[in-house]
Amino acid sequence: MSETTSRYGGFFQESPRPGILGWLLSTDHKRIGIMYLCCITTMFIVGVCLGLALRLELFAPGPTIMGAQTYNATFTVHGVIMIFLFIIPSIPAAFGNLLLPIMIGARDVSFPKLNLLSWYCYIAGAILAVFAIFSGGGAPDTGWTFYVPFSTQTTTNVNLAVMAAFMLGFSSILTGINFVTTIHRLRAKGMGWGRLPLFVWTLYSTAWIQVLATPMLAITLVLVLMERVLGAGLFDAAKGGDPILFQHLFWIYSHPAVYIMILPGMGVISEVIPTFARKPLFGYWAMALSSLAIAFAGSLVWAHHMYASGMSDFSIMIFSLLTFIVAIPSAIKIFNWVSTLYKGSIQLAPPMLFALSFLFLFAIGGLGGLALGAAASNIHLHDTTFVVGHFHYTMFGGTGFAFFAALHYWLPKFTGRMYKHKPAVIAWALMFVGFNVTYMAMQAVGIQGMPRRYYDYVPEFTTLNQVATVGSWVLALGLIIMFVNLWQGIRHGRPVGNNPWGGTTLEWQVPSPPPLENFGAEDPVVTKGPYDFKGVVADDY
Amino acid sequence: MSEQTHKAVPYRTFILIWVALLTLTLTTVAVSRIDLGALNIWAALLIASLKSSLVIFVFMHLRQESKLFKLGLTAMLVILAVFIGLTFTDVLYR
Amino acid sequence: MTIEHRDDTGARFGMWLFLYTEVILFSGLFILYAISLSKFPEQFSAASHKLNIYFGTVNTLVLLTSSLTFALAVSAIQMGRKKQCLRFCWATIGLAVVFLINKYFEWSAEIAHGIYPGSETLAEMGPGITSFFNLYYLTTGLHGLHVLIGATLIAVVAVLTVKDRVTSDRYTLLENSALYWHLVDLVWIFVFPLYYLIL
Numbered sequence: 136m137s138e139t140t141s142r143y144g145g146f147f148q149e150s151p152r153p154g155i156l157g158w159l160l161s162t163d164h165k166r167i168g169i170m171y172l173c174c175i176t177t178m179f180i181v182g183v184c185l186g187l188a189l190r191l192e193l194f195a196p197g198p199t200i201m202g203a204q205t206y207n208a209t210f211t212v213h214g215v216i217m218i219f220l221f222i223i224p225s226i227p228a229a230f231g232n233l234l235l236p237i238m239i240g241a242r243d244v245s246f247p248k249l250n251l252l253s254w255y256c257y258i259a260g261a262i263l264a265v266f267a268i269f270s271g272g273g274a275p276d277t278g279w280t281f282y283v284p285f286s287t288q289t290t291t292n293v294n295l296a297v298m299a300a301f302m303l304g305f306s307s308i309l310t311g312i313n314f315v316t317t318i319h320r321l322r323a324k325g326m327g328w329g330r331l332p333l334f335v336w337t338l339y340s341t342a343w344i345q346v347l348a349t350p351m352l353a354i355t356l357v358l359v360l361m362e363r364v365l366g367a368g369l370f371d372a373a374k375g376g377d378p379i380l381f382q383h384l385f386w387i388y389s390h391p392a393v394y395i396m397i398l399p400g401m402g403v404i405s406e407v408i409p410t411f412a413r414k415p416l417f418g419y420w421a422m423a424l425s426s427l428a429i430a431f432a433g434s435l436v437w438a439h440h441m442y443a444s445g446m447s448d449f450s451i452m453i454f455s456l457l458t459f460i461v462a463i464p465s466a467i468k469i470f471n472w473v474s475t476l477y478k479g480s481i482q483l484a485p486p487m488l489f490a491l492s493f494l495f496l497f498a499i500g501g502l503g504g505l506a507l508g509a510a511a512s513n514i515h516l517h518d519t520t521f522v523v524g525h526f527h528y529t530m531f532g533g534t535g536f537a538f539f540a541a542l543h544y545w546l547p548k549f550t551g552r553m554y555k556h557k558p559a560v561i562a563w564a565l566m567f568v569g570f571n572v573t574y575m576a577m578q579a580v581g582i583q584g585m586p587r588r589y590y591d592y593v594p595e596f597t598t599l600n601q602v603a604t605v606g607s608w609v610l611a612l613g614l615i616i617m618f619v620n621l622w623q624g625i626r627h628g629r630p631v632g633n634n635p636w637g638g639t640t641l642e643w644q645v646p647s648p649p650p651l652e653n654f655g656a657e658d659p660v661v662t663k664g665p666y667d668f669k670g671v672v673a674d675d676y
Numbered sequence: 677m678s679e680q681t682h683k684a685v686p687y688r689t690f691i692l693i694w695v696a697l698l699t700l701t702l703t704t705v706a707v708s709r710i711d712l713g714a715l716n717i718w719a720a721l722l723i724a725s726l727k728s729s730l731v732i733f734v735f736m737h738l739r740q741e742s743k744l745f746k747l748g749l750t751a752m753l754v755i756l757a758v759f760i761g762l763t764f765t766d767v768l769y770r
Numbered sequence: 771m772t773i774e775h776r777d778d779t780g781a782r783f784g785m786w787l788f789l790y791t792e793v794i795l796f797s798g799l800f801i802l803y804a805i806s807l808s809k810f811p812e813q814f815s816a817a818s819h820k821l822n823i824y825f826g827t828v829n830t831l832v833l834l835t836s837s838l839t840f841a842l843a844v845s846a847i848q849m850g851r852k853k854q855c856l857r858f859c860w861a862t863i864g865l866a867v868v869f870l871i872n873k874y875f876e877w878s879a880e881i882a883h884g885i886y887p888g889s890e891t892l893a894e895m896g897p898g899i900t901s902f903f904n905l906y907y908l909t910t911g912l913h914g915l916h917v918l919i920g921a922t923l924i925a926v927v928a929v930l931t932v933k934d935r936v937t938s939d940r941y942t943l944l945e946n947s948a949l950y951w952h953l954v955d956l957v958w959i960f961v962f963p964l965y966y967l968i969l
């Protein structure tokens with residue numbers, strides 16, 4: 136590959152300020168998106184290392200590489216990093232920023248400065264989280280859920296961890312406000328609601344959840360902090376408070392938050408599948424409205440995390456019923472993706488492989504969710520590693536794989552270079568196998584009764600735990616190959632044209648990487664729907 | 677850009693609304709001194725909601741805004757009601 | 771090549787979205803209040819009688835009036851009366867300060883009686899009254915913080931108005947701070963009857 140001296144660099148070269156300040160003070164949505172992407176990937180890698188350490192500890196009963204307190208701290212930090220620093224911002228903040236304005240034909244988001252501020256909040260949150268690990272009474276050991284009364288009594292550094300989560304929540308709110316306003320106000324001419332790509336629809340639903348649910352987390356965390364600092368015992372039964380109310384307020388945010396995590400992932404899949412099946416997405420409006428339906432129904436079901444908390448039986452019944460309702464729009468999505476595949480001319484490019492494995496893994500995770508949502512079986516499975524397996528299937532197998540699909544699908548667009556396909560497929564295969572081995576084994580041992588958040592277990596569980604640990608190594612190997620391959624693609628890959636995959640949405644009509652204001656001097660005018668493949672062909676690369 | 681900015685609301689309207697708000701405040705104080713049992717709290721909430729709708733629609737110009745703003749507000753209130761209502765399914769039946 | 775992009779309606783809509791988040795933030799405390807009230811009705815009314823209803827009422831009137839003055843400020847700038855607008859801004863800030871001073875005296879009186887979160891006196895009064903006062907301090911504290919932020923915001927906007935950065939055809943900033951200020955008022959409209967007026 137010959138390196139021409141003045142290769143076109145798009146927004147990487149155009150900036151009002153030179154050097155690093157051009158990034159740190161940039162209000163360009165693409166630059167902010169790239170900065171988010173870098174931070175999020177870093178956090179992911181850190182989190183994965185901690186996860187591997189957890190699995191390694193569980194390789195044999197008794198302390199192997201760490202003791203009880205270290206294990207507690209490790210899973211807490213693993214959880215906090217993965218939830219607040221990786222998965223919640225992963226697709227919306229990184230790919231949402233990169234793509235949303237281009238997809239709707241806008242030059243930037245509505246509030247570019249707020250966008251930058253939200254990135255700084257993210258960084259502040261990350262820094263606080265790191266401080267929480269290394270200062271004060273040691274790394275927090277409450278689990279990422281910060282349940283009272285333990286979180287108000289432990290001597291570890293919960294205060295800083297809580298403030299970190301607060302900052303990250305603020306960052307998420309700002310992104311949400313920005314996206315809702317952008318989608319309402321800045322659509323290009325001709326870009327009616329019926330022509331929005333589905334990724335935009337899911338970002339829209341997500342943004343509403345971010346706006347309406349996140350503040351509840353903020354106030355809950357403030358109250359925990361107040362209880363620790365001032366002794367304002369709103370969650371302390373001796374002072375007329377009620378510890379179960381903490382769980383209510385916490386999950387009022389955190390359950391909708393799992394839809395903040397998964398909805399944008401579903402959006403990515405809805406973009407990837409039509410492109411590689413060369414067919415319009417099946418049931419556009421059903422897909423669009425089911426995103427909104429998931430967002431709404433997801434706000435009704437929070438207390439299914441609390442069946443074993445001592446809340447009223449009546450409430451258990453109501454929430455169990457409501458929980459099953461969420462399955463309906465999720466199933467609509469799965470069926471529509473499968474119908475899109477039906478009779479398509481399927482092309483198994485790397486993004487498509489990740490998308491297909493999303494379908495498989497998310498379906499397993501979702502079905503496990505039904506077993507957990509039913510109050511009766513939940514009592515048996517509550518707080519076992521079945522739950523841990525379940526949410527890794529949905530969050531890692533679902534959103535995580537969607538994130539990888541997005542990386543493989545859009546990185547060539549934003550870096551202008553294509554990675555090698557063969558290593559990508561090998562990495563995918565290793566990850567897929569390793570993933571299932573790890574978490575299927577964890578689900579199985581959970582059904583046998585192994586509780587979560589324990590560094591030790593009875594000898595009967597040894598075999599399955601060892602299987603899971605070996606699986607995690609395969610998974611890690613796959614991740615390493617994937618990241619190395621992507622990195623090499625970014626550095627030395629072959630240059631690609633506007634449209635390497637033959638996609639139809641607006642981002643494929645601008646150069647790769649896109650220029651500073653996305654669309655030259657004239658605003659785009661949209662004349663057709665998002666999945667109209669007639670006459671669209673992929674560029675050679 | 678008629679959609680972008682509103683016409684100025686005359687001072688008189690705001691002052692009238694302010695008088696209404698003050699009256700309602702005194703009403704709520706007065707009502708709270710009469711023992712109505714459980715009704716007291718509902719009366720207080722009713723008057724507070726009345727006052728807030730005056731503030732929202734007139735002071736905050738919601739009257740002049742497009743449908744989108746009203747829909748947004750409704751969505752927020754619905755979600756709020758859901759949060760409160762479903763929490764009470766637990767607390768009331770425990 | 772950069773194209774000036776201006777969208778006042780979008781800016782206002784963004785502000786409304788932000789206000790929703792504020793409402794939900796406070797609603798967390800109101801949910802806790804509602805639940806405690808249903809659990810301890812008598813204690814709540816006993817505790818409420820310990821609060822000074824005059825402070826509460828006066829502060830309500832002060833805040834409502836400040837809302838009026840700031841709404842008038844928006845009308846004034848829309849009609850191009852910069853001087854009047856500024857006068858309204860200063861009046862609003864003045865009222866905010868009055869509110870905070872009142873709050874300061876109220877709180878110090880209560881703290882002097884030994885009523886504050888985590889105090890011994892409070893613990894002796896039993897869980898119902900304790901939970902009332904914990905909620906009271908957190909809610910009014912959070913609200914007071916918002917008054918402080920709001921007043922600062924208004925001061926900034928007033929200075930920008932003096933510098934003609936906020937003018938009769940570019941006043942979104944003023945309008946948005948007004949929205950924020952009215953929200954502060956809205957919250958108080960609920961705080962007042964719920965904390966000061968329980969019989």
Ligand code: HEM
Pocket residue numbers: 182183186187189190210211213214215217218221222277278279280523527530531535587588589590607610611
């Ligand atoms: C190689 C990748 C990963 C491995 C090996 C791994 C391993 C583990 C293990 C063994 C636990 C259970 C600790 C216990 O309860 O005893 C755990 C907990 C958890 N993991 Fe992962 N994980 C990985 C990736 C992820 C990802 C991608 C996410 C999120 C998207 C995630 C989110 C969580 C959360 C939220 C917890 C619960 C923490 C708590 O109990 O507070 N993990 N992980």
